[in-house]
Every structure is written in C-alpha cells, then in structure tokens.
Amino acid sequence: MKFLRHVLQLLPASLVFAAYTPSSPEHTCVIPALNDGRDDAPAIREAFDKCGKNGKVIFQKDTTYSIQTVLQLHDLKNVQVDMLGTLEYSTDVRYWILHGSYYYFQNISIAMEFSGEDITIDGHGSGTIDGQGQVWYDLALGVGGLYGRPIPFCLRNVKNAVARNFKILQSGKWNFVMLESQNILVDNIYLSSTSDDDQANPGNLGNTDGFDTINSDNITIQNSWANVGDDCVSFKPGSTNMHVKNLTCYNSAGIAIGSLGQYEGVRDVVENITAEDVTLIGSRNGAYIKTYVGKRTYWPPQGGGGGNGYVRNVVFKNFHIENITSSPVLIQQCTHWGGYNVPACADTPATGYFSNISWSNFTGYLNEKVGTKSISWACSPLAQCEGFSFKDINVKSVDGADGTYSCSNVDGYDATCQKV
Ligand SMILES: *[C@@H]1O[C@H](CO)[C@@H](O)[C@H](O)[C@H]1NC(C)=O
Ligand SMILES: *[C@@H]1O[C@H](CO)[C@@H](O)[C@H](O)[C@H]1NC(C)=O
Ligand SMILES: *[C@@H]1O[C@H](CO)[C@@H](O)[C@H](O)[C@H]1NC(C)=O
Ligand SMILES: *[C@@H]1O[C@H](CO)[C@@H](O)[C@H](O)[C@H]1NC(C)=O
Ligand SMILES: *[C@@H]1O[C@H](CO)[C@@H](O)[C@H](O)[C@H]1NC(C)=O
Ligand SMILES: *[C@@H]1O[C@H](CO)[C@@H](O)[C@H](O)[C@H]1NC(C)=O
Ligand SMILES: *[C@@H]1O[C@H](CO)[C@@H](O)[C@H](O)[C@H]1NC(C)=O
Numbered sequence: 001m002k003f004l005r006h007v008l009q010l011l012p013a014s015l016v017f018a019a020y021t022p023s024s025p026e027h028t029c030v031i032p033a034l035n036d037g038r039d040d041a042p043a044i045r046e047a048f049d050k051c052g053k054n055g056k057v058i059f060q061k062d063t064t065y066s067i068q069t070v071l072q073l074h075d076l077k078n079v080q081v082d083m084l085g086t087l088e089y090s091t092d093v094r095y096w097i098l099h100g101s102y103y104y105f106q107n108i109s110i111a112m113e114f115s116g117e118d119i120t121i122d123g124h125g126s127g128t129i130d131g132q133g134q135v136w137y138d139l140a141l142g143v144g145g146l147y148g149r150p151i152p153f154c155l156r157n158v159k160n161a162v163a164r165n166f167k168i169l170q171s172g173k174w175n176f177v178m179l180e181s182q183n184i185l186v187d188n189i190y191l192s193s194t195s196d197d198d199q200a201n202p203g204n205l206g207n208t209d210g211f212d213t214i215n216s217d218n219i220t221i222q223n224s225w226a227n228v229g230d231d232c233v234s235f236k237p238g239s240t241n242m243h244v245k246n247l248t249c250y251n252s253a254g255i256a257i258g259s260l261g262q263y264e265g266v267r268d269v270v271e272n273i274t275a276e277d278v279t280l281i282g283s284r285n286g287a288y289i290k291t292y293v294g295k296r297t298y299w300p301p302q303g304g305g306g307g308n309g310y311v312r313n314v315v316f317k318n319f320h321i322e323n324i325t326s327s328p329v330l331i332q333q334c335t336h337w338g339g340y341n342v343p344a345c346a347d348t349p350a351t352g353y354f355s356n357i358s359w360s361n362f363t364g365y366l367n368e369k370v371g372t373k374s375i376s377w378a379c380s381p382l383a384q385c386e387g388f389s390f391k392d393i394n395v396k397s398v399d400g401a402d403g404t405y406s407c408s409n410v411d412g413y414d415a416t417c418q419k420v
Helices: 002-010 013-017 041-051 093-099 134-139
Strands: 028-031 053-059 064-067 071-083 086-089 101-103 108-110 112-130 153-169 176-179 182-187 190-192 211-214 216-227 233-235 239-250 255-260 267-281 287-292 308-324 329-335 353-366 373-378 384-396 404-408
Touching: 028 041, 041 053, 041 064, 041 071, 093 134, 101 153, 176 182, 176 216, 211 216, 211 239, 233 239, 233 267, 239 255, 255 267, 255 308, 287 308, 287 353, 329 353, 329 384, 373 384
Parallel strands: 028 053, 053 071, 064 086, 071 112, 086 112, 112 153, 153 176, 153 182, 153 190, 176 211, 182 216, 190 216, 211 233, 216 239, 233 255, 239 267, 255 287, 267 308, 287 329, 308 353, 329 373, 353 384, 373 404
Antiparallel strands: 101 108
C-alpha cells in the first residue's frame, strides 16, 4: 500500500486518471503514453472502448503517442475526442502493408479509422498526426499506387461528425479520407507532406491527396491549408452534396472530381459539388474532372477504365491560382497511370455524362515555362458534356496574355471554346 501510494505520487495526475475506470461523472478517458518506444495503440483502443460512447477521450497535450498497430475505432457514439498531443506512426512498412484496414476502392489501406455517430475530433490547434511518410515516399518512387501505403486519418461509416483544428504531417498516402460517411464538417485542418527525394521539386509527390471523399454525402471542408503534392481535394466516386470553402493549397494537383470510371462496368456518380474561395499556389491543375479510358487497361490501383456514370451540378468559383502548369479550367478524360502500351485516348474513349458544370471568377497567372491552356475541355467523343459554362477566367500568362482555349466535344462550344 505504501509502495502504491509512492508510485501514485510519482505519476502525473493525468496518468493516474488514466488507470481508467471511466471516471464518472464525466466519463472521460485520458490516454497515457508509454514514452519508451512501445506501442501506445492498445491504450488508445482501451480508452475508446471505455469512453467511446457518451464520453470524452483525451490525447494529452505535449505528449507523443507511438502508433505501431492499426486503429479501428468503431461503434463510437456521441463522443468528444480532444486530440491535443501528437500521434506518430511507426515506420515498419512490412507491418502496415500487411495489416492496414482494407477498403475495396483502389485497395486502399487505412492506419486509423473512426466509425460511428456524433463524433467530434478537435485538435484545439495543437493536435498533430505524423505519418512519417518519407519511408513511404522512398518506397513508392515511381509506383505511386504501391499497395499498403497507410492512410493516417479516416472517417469511415460515420454519421454526423466534426473534425477540426489539427494537423496531418508527412502522410504515407492520401491524408484525410472520408468513406461511406455523411454530415461531416471539416474545419481548420492543416496538411503538409513533402518529400526530400526530389530536391528540385520537393512538393511533387504521388498519391498524397489532401482531402478525399468516397461514397459519402453532405460534407463541408473549410478554412483549411494544405501542401500536398497531389490533388488538394478529390471528390471520388459516390460523392454528393459537397462544399469546399476557403481553402489554400500549395504544390497540389488542384481541386479534382475523380478519377471516375476506373472500375469496368461500374457506374460512378458525383452530384452537387461547390468549391469556392480557393487559392492554389504552384498548382498542376485548377478545378478539374478526370476520368479513366473507356476500356479497361491493366488493373487498379494503377490501371483501370471502362466504367461509366455521371457528374452533374458542379460550381467552381472564386479561385485564385498562381503559377499553374496545366489548365485552371480542365476536363481530363483518359486518365491512365498503369503499364505500358496504353491505348490512345481516341481509340478507347471514356463514356459518361457531364452536365451543368460552371467555372467562374478565376484570377492568377500561368507558369511562365509551360505553354498552358487557360481552358481545356477535352471531352471524349463518347461522353456527353452539356450545360458547361465559364465566366471571368483571368488566369493569364505572366505578361498578361491569355492562355489558349481548347474545347472538344462540348455541347454548344467550338474548338476554341466560343459559343456556337
Ligand atoms: C486490388 O484490387 C483488384 C481488383 O480491383 C484485385 O484484382 C487485386 O488483387 C487487388 N490487389 C491487392 C494487392 O489487393
Ligand atoms: C449536412 O451536414 C451538416 C453538418 O456538417 C448538418 O448540420 C446538416 O444538417 C446536414 N444536412 C442534411 C441535409 O442532412
Ligand atoms: C480562411 O482559412 C484560414 C485558415 O486556413 C483562416 O485563417 C481565415 O481566417 C479563413 N478566412 C475566412 C474568411 O474565414
Ligand atoms: C442535388 O441537389 C438537388 C437540389 O438541391 C437535390 O434535389 C438533389 O436531391 C441533390 N442530389 C443528391 C444526390 O443528393
Ligand atoms: C445546376 O447546378 C446548380 C448548382 O448545383 C443548381 O443550383 C442548379 O439547380 C442546377 N441546374 C439544373 C438545371 O439542374
Ligand atoms: C473573385 O474571387 C476572389 C477570390 O479569388 C474574391 O476575392 C472576389 O471577391 C471574387 N469576386 C466576385 C465578384 O465574387
Ligand atoms: C513558378 O514555378 C516554377 C517552377 O515550376 C519556379 O521556377 C518559378 O520561380 C515560379 N514562378 C513564380 C513567379 O512563382
């Protein structure tokens, strides 16, 4: 007894708390950190088991949690997560490749997922998830779709959630993913992933998207900042009623819908998307829609094609874009990343129906070294593109000249994007 009292005196109050019987009446679990190189994931699981329903779970401030095993934090209900500390993933690539939580779309692999209802995850400005991604960037050089790259943060089968005020650094793959979820507010999130593999172009990573949505409905992403190397936001198949507002992205591929049509015979739907007040600095593309080729060539995750579906009711407005290397206003069909001898786009045109899509109030300038198109709507001859509009597109070359306009197979427009 004397010994026990002595031990308790040595422990910080928060750790004593963490001996957790869910401390009534608050029903709060403060997660202890071992700080000795061992895995903190078991303590995290235990905290969510005890306090994940009508409770509160706290990752302590100024504390680093080592995450060495996959976290599937399921069946949560009415929980407040105060993520004040840092969650740092292990770099055991073999473990993560074998054990990540699987989802069929592009065979993705998730390192930490939250599921349930009424979940608030608040980093209060200090919460950080460190994916230790360099080990993955090295491994995946030239094979962006490498199987098993871990997604550090995922809301999966979630209904009603708020995620705010935290950072994700050096993500192994896509940063912040929402799957099969609805009614989510994402607010004040900071994402940064840079690789030291390519000093000349350190932002140029593959498959490190910022925010991704798949088979999800009613999500708002706002007041956030990202330096990723791939799409800043990607609305993947099954994304409906999505809103992006006040987002700044450095070194990204832009705001994307897609890629769609990757799975042969599958119908992808994306509907009711608004992205506004977006700043893109050093971007590859602006606001764009991308689809795979019309006939499957190789297999996902890298290859694919032959799917169908539609995109409708999309608004892209108030974009400021600096130093873009491709087109600010872009339809890109015939996406393909896998294999050799990929057939020409014209030989395997994508199908799909794209309607009521508008781009307006774009300012900024094009990269001076690359001959860039201000507008490039390359619709496939087999896809239907109708109800397209653009207005006040003022993304010009540095000397103020217009970039070129190029349109094909768009209802109501000629090859130079003049209305007919
Ligand atoms: C990835 O998914 C495809 C089907 O979409 C499947 O054929 C392939 O085996 C999967 N690869 C892995 C490593 O799971
Ligand atoms: C959409 O989600 C928000 C939470 O971000 C919620 O307040 C709103 O009620 C939801 N809308 C619908 C139609 O469910
Ligand atoms: C936009 O988001 C940034 C955070 O990235 C924030 O500092 C700023 O206040 C937001 N602007 C508005 C108008 O809400
Ligand atoms: C898209 O928005 C329209 C108008 O608000 C609504 O009627 C329709 O149901 C929405 N589509 C989906 C898939 O939610
Ligand atoms: C076009 O899309 C906008 C924005 O989603 C929507 O408000 C409008 O109702 C749509 N128009 C048609 C004809 O569907
Ligand atoms: C155009 O977009 C910029 C942001 O890039 C915004 O500040 C400005 O108010 C917008 N103009 C209009 C007329 O909405
Ligand atoms: C534009 O980006 C290129 C790299 O692609 C860089 O060398 C150049 O300095 C940038 N220009 C401006 C004005 O930011």
